[in-house]
Amino acid sequence: MGTKRDRVGLWLIGACGGVGSATSLGIAALAKKSAATTGLVSELPPFRKADLVDPGSLIVGGHEIRSETLLAAVQGAHARAGLFDERLIRLATPRLRAFQRNIRPGILCGSGRAVDALADSGRSKRDRSPAAAIERIAADLNAFRKRHRLDHVIVIHVASAEPRIARSPAHGTYRKLERALARSGSAVLPPSSLYALGAFEAGCPFINFTSSTGVDIPSVRERADQLGLPYMGRDGKTGETLVKSVLAPMFAMRNLSVLSWVGQNILGNRDGANLTDARVRAAKMRTKDKTVSSILGKSTTTRVSIDYVPSLDDWKVAWDFIHFEGFLGTRMSLQFTWHGSDSLLAAPLIIDLARLAALACRSGASGPMRHLAYFFKDPMDVPEKDLFTQWGMLVGHAGGG
Numbered sequence: 001m002g003t004k005r006d007r008v009g010l011w012l013i014g015a016c017g018g019v020g021s022a023t024s025l026g027i028a029a030l031a032k033k034s035a036a037t038t039g040l041v042s043e044l045p046p047f048r049k050a051d052l053v054d055p056g057s058l059i060v061g062g063h064e065i066r067s068e069t070l071l072a073a074v075q076g077a078h079a080r081a082g083l084f085d086e087r088l089i090r091l092a093t094p095r096l097r098a099f100q101r102n103i104r105p106g107i108l109c110g111s112g113r114a115v116d117a118l119a120d121s122g123r124s125k126r127d128r129s130p131a132a133a134i135e136r137i138a139a140d141l142n143a144f145r146k147r148h149r150l151d152h153v154i155v156i157h158v159a160s161a162e163p164r165i166a167r168s169p170a171h172g173t174y175r176k177l178e179r180a181l182a183r184s185g186s187a188v189l190p191p192s193s194l195y196a197l198g199a200f201e202a203g204c205p206f207i208n209f210t211s212s213t214g215v216d217i218p219s220v221r222e223r224a225d226q227l228g229l230p231y232m233g234r235d236g237k238t239g240e241t242l243v244k245s246v247l248a249p250m251f252a253m254r255n256l257s258v259l260s261w262v263g264q265n266i267l268g269n270r271d272g273a274n275l276t277d278a279r280v281r282a283a284k285m286r287t288k289d290k291t292v293s294s295i296l297g298k299s300t301t302t303r304v305s306i307d308y309v310p311s312l313d314d315w316k317v318a319w320d321f322i323h324f325e326g327f328l329g330t331r332m333s334l335q336f337t338w339h340g341s342d343s344l345l346a347a348p349l350i351i352d353l354a355r356l357a358a359l360a361c362r363s364g365a366s367g368p369m370r371h372l373a374y375f376f377k378d379p380m381d382v383p384e385k386d387l388f389t390q391w392g393m394l395v396g397h398a399g400g401g
Contacts, residue, residue: 006151006362008053009144010354011204013195014159015062015103018269018314018343019209021073023158023350024060024099025084028092030351031056035088039348041374042355046399052355061102061144063137063195065159067120070096070103081313083341102148104140106159107133107191118160118270130194131181137198145202152361154354155199155206157233158346160270162190162212163279170219174226177219189213193220196231200224205357207372208233209350216380225367230360232353232369235377238345239338240265240318241291245387247322247334248295257325260301261292264319267342268312276308290378294385316342349375356398371397 010027012020029035033056037043042052068076071093077083105125127133145153170180170188180188181197189197192212199206200223208214208231215221215231224231237245240263251258266272275281289304318338325331353375360369373379374390384390 006053006358007149008058008354008358009148009150009153010058010060010350011141011144011153011155011199012060012062012350013106013155013157013192014064015060016064016066016068016070016073017158017160018073018077018271019158019346019350020062020064021070021077022083022343022347024070024096025074025089025092026347026351027056027058027060028095028099029088030054031095032091034091039344040352041349041394042352046395050359050398053358055351055355058351058354059102059148059150060099061104061140063106063140064103065106065108065120066118070100077314077343081315081341083314083344102144107137107194109133109187109189109191109194129182129184130186130189131178133194134181134198134201137195138201141199141202141204152358153202153204154357154361155195155204156350156353157192157195157206157208157210157212157214158350159192159210159212160274161210161280162192163277164282165190165193165213165217171217172219174219174222177223189217189220193217196220197223200227200229200231203227203229205230205361205369207231207353207357207369209236209346209353211235211378228366230357230365230367230369231380232357232372233376233380236346236349236375237377238342238349239316239340240320241377242387243320243336243338244291245295245385245390247336248292249386249388251322251324252296258292258296258300258322259325259331260303260321260323261296262303262321263305265304265306265316266309266312266318267306267314267316268308268310269314269342271342272306272308272310272312275306281306291385294383314341314343316340359398 108126109130170176190213192214196206196215214233292302322334368381370382371393373382374394
């Protein structure tokens with residue numbers, strides 16, 4: 001594990017959701033030396049010289065719009081989906097309760113019906129304007145930093161996905177945006193972008209692990225660049241798309257013509273329920289369906305679907321059918337099935353991103369952290385979707401030689 005003595009906070013947007021609670025449990029377990037580092041990319045040999053912060057030393061805080069606690073979320077996932085081990089939960093309980101004291105009410109400015117339906121009055125606030133929401137987010141982050149004497153606070157968005165927002169003239173420049181944000185009741189930005197601005201105003205990097213908008217608005221990005229802060233996203237690559245980013249280059253390297261690639265996904269949990277909203281699902285499809293066409297070209301017919309199956313809870317199943325043409329026009333096919341826990345595939349990557357972002361902060365980095373493209377379905381400013389190319393970028397930049 002890393003040895004760097006920096007004190008680093010991990011601030012999770014959607015802290016008590018499936019990914020947030022699994023991440024907190026993982027950090028607590030690593031702190032107690034009761035879990036292996038399996039799944040942590042940053043623990044692989046290429047990163048041993050990078051002097052990354054010890055993952056068990058991360059201090060967790062966050063924003064949450066629901067009243068469920070971290071401990072209750074972990075216990076619920078264990079009861080419903082068979083995740084985690086009871087002994088591990090018992091060992092981690094004191095630290096989870098300590099993390100819980102760092103969690104603050106989330107925002108509802110600009111949120112849609114699906115997110116509003118999840119919110120509890122005790123764990124969410126309707127601020128008088130988007131500017132007031134940003135001010136509150138920044139104040140929460142600054143208080144967290146001061147209370148725990150932190151060198152860096154890494155903000156990572158793991159909350160429910162949002163629909164795409166309609167573009168506005170205020171999205172063009174930060175000066176225009178600032179005026180729009182001050183108006184009471186303005187819905188000029190979705191919550192993920194307000195959280196991003198709040199992070200930047202508090203001097204924190206922002207990482208968007210979801211398909212939500214986040215920094216992907218010119219005026220929001222302009223503000224981050226003005227303040228000289230690092231950021232990255234979009235949409236963590238954890239399962240089916242991870243496999244696609246490996247298999248698609250294989251077909252290209254073997255000069256096999258992929259005619260069509262069809263993927264069917266089924267999952268339960270709140271993320272699955274949220275995706276029953278057609279607008280949210282469309283935003284998710286936008287990032288999931290790019291990988292194959294970007295590697296193999298637009299001549300390949302691609303189809304991706306996601307269906308909500310409540311009984312699966314945190315377990316996600318993906319079935320892919322790949323129809324391809326080989327030598328002398330012979331048509332063949334490949335199929336694969338991926339079955340995994342959505343939260344436990346994501347949680348170690350959140351810890352990786354926190355460690356690597358802290359390293360970027362220590363070096364004074366700003367702008368998009370392109371070397372983190374390896375972790376995302378649709379990485380900002382990085383056209384390459386090939387996992388091997390992205391791995392080379394990551395190791396070359398953050399591998400510590």
